[in-house]
Structures are given as C-alpha cells and as structure tokens.
Amino acid sequence: MNKKAKKNNHLFRRDPMGTYDLLKQAMNVSATRSQLISSNIANVNTANYKTKSVDFENQLNKAIGSNGFSLATTNKRHLQASDLVTPTIKTNSDTSVKENGNNVDLDVEMMNQATNGLYYSALVSQLNGRYQMMNYVLNH
Template identity: 65%
Template sequence: MENTYGLLKEALNVSAQRAQLNANNIANVNTPNYKAKRIEFESLLDNALDQQTHLTTTSARHMQAGGGITPQETSRSNTTVKENGNNVDLDVEMLNQAQNGLYYSALTSQLKGRYQMMSYVINH
C-alpha cells in the first residue's frame, strides 16, 4: 500500500514538472532555435515495474527493485522545425496542457479515494 502512495506522489510531481515545462514551451513559441521539451516518465515506470515482476528477493539484504524512478527531460523531435529553428507547435502544447490537467485530476481523485477509504476503515 505504501508503494502505491509513493507512485502516486511521484506521478503528481511529474505532472507538476510537465505543467512547468509545457508553460516554458508555450512562452518560447517564438524564441529562435528553442526546442520544445518533454518529460519521459511512463515508459520508465513501465520498465521498472516489469523488472520488479522478474526479480526475486532471496535475502532480506537484497535491494528492492522499482525505487527511485527519475523522470527524464528530453527535447521533442517529432514536430516540424520553423524557419527560425524553433519546433514549438502551439496546438501540440495546448493539447499536452489539457492532457496533463486530466492526468493530474485523475491522480488526485485516486489519492483522495485512498485517503477516504483509509479514513473509513479507521473510523468504523
């Protein structure tokens, strides 16, 4: 259960980082040679969870898998580069902003539900 809270916390942090990065991309829509950036997290999480299911702990001294997933900031390369060398696509950024808002809302709803369930168990 604690691992779930840790994953939710990390996902909320990544969502906040994405919001900041998306705002930076939008603010630099006309900056020459600026390259749009993104944060990679889900594929890293999938890989960590996949590794965790394949590892077996045979001693209490063994390290646990899946801890410390660090989101990676990368330049976006799948958008068209303009004459000034900038590749920020405002439509893509607005879509990413809306998608990230929904992602954040879903995460906070999950966290709220878990806390309500815990509160119910404690109080009843």
C-alpha cells in the first residue's frame, strides 16, 4: 500500500449508514417540528395556549462540544452520535403575547414553518445526492 493510500485509508472505515441515520433523524425532527408549528398556528386563538417547539440542534451542539464529536466508529458496540442526541419537545411558557394568556405569534410561526420547510428540502437534497452517488458507484 502506498503512502497516499495509507493516508486516505480512514475514508473507508467510516460507517456510511451512520450518515443516513443522521439524515433520517434530522428529517424526523423536521417533520415533528412542522407538526408542532402547525399546531401552534391552529391554536392561535386558544386561551392560555403556549407554543411548543423541538429542541434538537442545541442538544446536538452540546454533544459536539462536549465529546469532540467523531463520526469514525472504532468499535461496533459504541453508541452512534445519533443515539446520543434525542429531540425533546419544549413548551414556551415564559411569555404571553395576548391578554388571554396565549403566546402564539402568527408571524413568528409562519417564519418558522418556512425555515423548517427549507431545512427539510435541504435534507432531502442531501439524501437524494447520496443515493445518486451510491447508485452511480453500483452501476459503473
């Protein structure tokens, strides 16, 4: 094995399915986020309703910061990064926008829905690109 092959050998040790698992989890979080935003919008006039959101990115950033976050698997029995980060649903009860105790801001929720839609589309594009690459490799 030449020096260049040895240097790039680590590229083949990564678990490609780990990437798919992360994309799948991110898509599931985005779908959950979309449902919560839709629920927030539907309850815009419900007295004492408090907005709900998904906390995933903050937990992922904490996991990255505390563990140095390596995607290389050194042992099959080790937990994957996607196993360490679990999305949680938070209720925002700190504020009230309206006198009836409801804190749904329709403009904010519509912006969140648009942002989440773009995020989901980007994830789908990533996944499609990976499938196309895999298909190309298998057929050529």
